[in-house]
Amino acid sequence: MLWACVLLPQLALDGVMRRRENPEEPLALISGTAQRRVLQTVNPAARAMGLRAGQSLTAAHAMTREFATVEYDPDETERWHRLLAAWAYRFSSHVSLKYPRVLLMEVESSFGLFGPWPVFEARLRQELTELGFTHRIVAAPNPLAARMLANAHDGLAVTDGDTLHEVLAQMPVNRIGLPTEVATALARMGLHRVRQVQALPRDTLARRFPAAVLQHLDTLFGRRPMGLECYVPPDRFDTRIELNFDVESHQALLFPLKRMIADLAVFLAGRDSGVQRFVIHLEHVPSVGSVAPDTQIPVGLLSAEREANMLFELARGRLEQAEVPSPVRALRLQAKDLPAFVPTHRELFDDRPQQTMPWEQLRERLRARLGDEAVAGLGFNADHRPEHASLPACPNKPLALTHKVPRPGWLLPEPELLTEPGLRVLAGPERIESGWWDGGDVRRDYYLVETRNGQRGWAYRSVGDSSLLLHGWFA
Amino acid sequence: MMGAVVSLDALLDERRIWKGRQQVASVAAQPTGHAALDAALPMGGWPPAAMTEVLVAANGSGELRLMWPTLARLADSGERIVLVAPPYLPYAQAWQMAGIDLRQLSIIHANERDALWAVEQCLRSGSCGAVLCWPTKVDDRALRRLQVAAETGETLAFACRGNEAAANPSPAALRIAIDVRPSQLRVLKCRGGLAPSSPVPFTADA
Structure with missing residues (x-):
């Protein structure tokens, strides 16, 4: 066995620094009691100004005030x-x-x-x-x-x-x-x-x-074995970034969000899982005497993904749609649903070598902007009633057509009254009678009609009703 | 003297020179599935990686019959077909009867403004075989964007528009008007050649 030891000499400082947009800015982590604040760690830029770890904050301020301070947080x-x-x-x-x-x-x-x-x-x-x-x-x-x-x-x-x-x-x-x-x-x-x-x-x-x-x-010297407790990755991801200032625009939230999602991607890669749903919490500044509830922005995906750029783009799409009612003090990202990641199947010799974005990614992008329900499929349902003959998604094994009767390619969402003169009936009637068991009872006679300007429509007359209703176009 | 040097191929491609022997049409990458139309088009089919405008008097005048064979062929080869904001609901049974693998079909519901964005995204991504859209209020710039997006993503784009748009110029590589009575196709513009002057019969035996 060979053991590797990765020592992180300035973990706390690096953790704070990577969330700051400008790492060149002098920065000191401070700790200690309220009476005696002490510089815990300083970054290279601050060290160049003469600040040293262990100095008291008062002494440091006596030298310069041109440095940022962040409270040292052991939990962080x-x-x-x-x-x-x-x-x-x-x-x-x-x-x-x-x-x-x-x-x-x-x-x-x-x-x-x-x-x-x-x-x-x-x-x-x-x-x-x-x-x-x-x-x-x-x-x-x-x-x-x-x-x-x-x-x-x-x-x-x-x-x-x-x-x-x-x-x-x-x-x-x-x-x-x-x-x-x-x-x-x-x-x-x-x-x-x-x-x-x-x-x-x-x-x-x-x-x-x-x-x-x-x-x-x-x-x-290896003469005696050493028992070590193994790390077990948690089943959920939860991270939070406190912003040093109140943020009111989306733009300023993007940088911390990007970092958080990059961390999520690292976490997912380690667990070899993907994320299907995560929630971005925007924690607001509570006004005096009231509690400001967090704005929650859920980001849902149709399949598990873990690619950082894609996740960021989706989250960004959702974030930009969301309303920020009051200034944001902190950002939090929670992911509980972490299913196994299955990479998409790729052909070695793809027809489209220049394909820049796979369909799954495109679909998520469309859903992020247009809404979850915006992208649908089309499936064939074995029902004679036209209203019930389509499904919003296609099953993996589509039903085979049993009988081939002409049906229009376009169906009107709502049947329209056809009052046009000069209609010619080309075929029909075809009786469709079904649905007495589920309350959607229809008894209709369908005709193939041709309008005066030559369009072919599919119209019906309900039994016991003389009005002709247009239901589709043979396009 | 000629002002500019014109290559022989270009002249032949434009079909302004009559040749005694009819040359064998090369196999097009995107045949339309209608033999008469293929013969009339300079590339023997849809211009690949470009936008085709289909002009109809009203939605439901044969545009599906025109495009179905192509869509069926693309879906069979595993390409994705996207309908962006169709004017009516597609009737699954009819589409399946036209030979289209419904698993490859996606419908995007969007309002007028978002629809154009969605079309552009689909075209640009290069992950779709064909993208169909029904732009109503659209200007030349927006159409040009779609044409460029179709080129970038090497995707077939179909824009179905009303007949009244025929009078305006369009950046589409191919413009076809469908006449219902008599049932025929008129090629208004085709890139890479002169538009055939006589209409192409478009028999309605659906």
Whole structure:
């Protein structure tokens, strides 16, 4: 087994930064009590201005006010952590969130799919960069070693036990995850490298330190197995973006929406599922003394999809139709219905190589603008009454026609009174009598008529009624 | 002296030169399914990847009979047929009897303004075999847009319009007027050649 450790050194900052339209803008995450606000993390632009993590906000403001601040939110960071786990789940079935800001994943069993480690690693790095997260990646034969080597290395790949011993022996004792007091004690004894600790007899170590220390070292060298809780992807997707300002136009909502949908696509790819229905909540600013209910924009699809651009375009279509009654403070995206994704069947030699948009995508685009009911099919229903002879969708196995009688290609939605003079009856009558069992009883005599200007119509006379009603055109 | 060099092929294609021996018509990519009409058209069928205007006195005067063979052929080859805002309800039984695989048929309900948008989307996407529409109040610019969209998506576009539109110029590659009495087709304009002067008989034996 080979374990990869993906260390995300600035997860909280990256999570905030990727939602901002201008990443060059100086930004600091702040935390601490109301009396003493402290800069938790700063981005490179802010660091260039002399801001440092750990500074108090007052001190920072004394230097400059030209930077944006965002409240550091541990829950938010946790959410990013989980989203990335969903992303990693695509590459490995063993993903662990045991350590904060770290993804541990077993990769050797995925080599068959993603290629040897250098290729695999390059892909992980590329996707993480695209997602906007800085990272360090180390691979080692056991998860703990991978985690601890990531403290000091980036891009290191150790595949066999001997090399692991050598590399670990070089590690400083305070970087291998030992409790602080143990690391300090070892340092005070003059043992600075793991190599020196390794040289000590086991029984002396066991006498001087708690049992956990030896266990930790054994696990580190792979002599003792390590139990890890595996990440299980949730059955639903829920994300929320709080906007720093009140938004009243659709345009300003599109950028955060795009990010959210990109995250949804990442999540879906990891689970190998698609989305059939999701809801965009617009959370409004409550006015004084009242509660503003969220505007909900449901986006429904006919089949499960997961392509980010397509989902975004559909959501955009729905969002632009929606009315925004009051300023929006936050956006939320919820997807509960996540059926398995079945890729559409494609011919290798398509007749239309230039086909830019498949029909499914076009259909969703039309439905997004014209309404859910706008795109229909046509099916043949075995009923003699013309009003009931069509279905709004065609069944997969269409009914075969049993009897071939002439029927008009066009049917009028409502029969119209035919009062025109000079009508010629070409054929008929044909009696259609049906429906006494479902209340839609009809008894009609149908005629094929020709109007004075030569059009051929299909008209009927109800039994016991002398007026002639036009019901269709033989076009 | 001739002012410009005209290639022989172009001259022959325009059919302004009478040739002693009738040349064998090349197999068209989009035959109409009506032998007499195919023979009268310069490409031997519908102009592919372009808009065809069908002009009728009133909806229901033979436009379906004209297009059904083509639609049936396209549906059989797995292409999608889209009707955008048809004037009446299509009667499933009749359409199926015309040989059209109803599974390939889609109907889009839209109002006048959205219908043009939907037609353009369908044409542009390139995922449809034929798109039928019934524009009523439409100007030259909108028609040109549809023509360009049909070219982009390499899709057959059919626009059914009233006879009164025949007087106005149109960017459509082919314009056919259907006369009911006597039953005949008049080709008003066809790209790539002169329109045949005599009408094409269009027998009504439906």
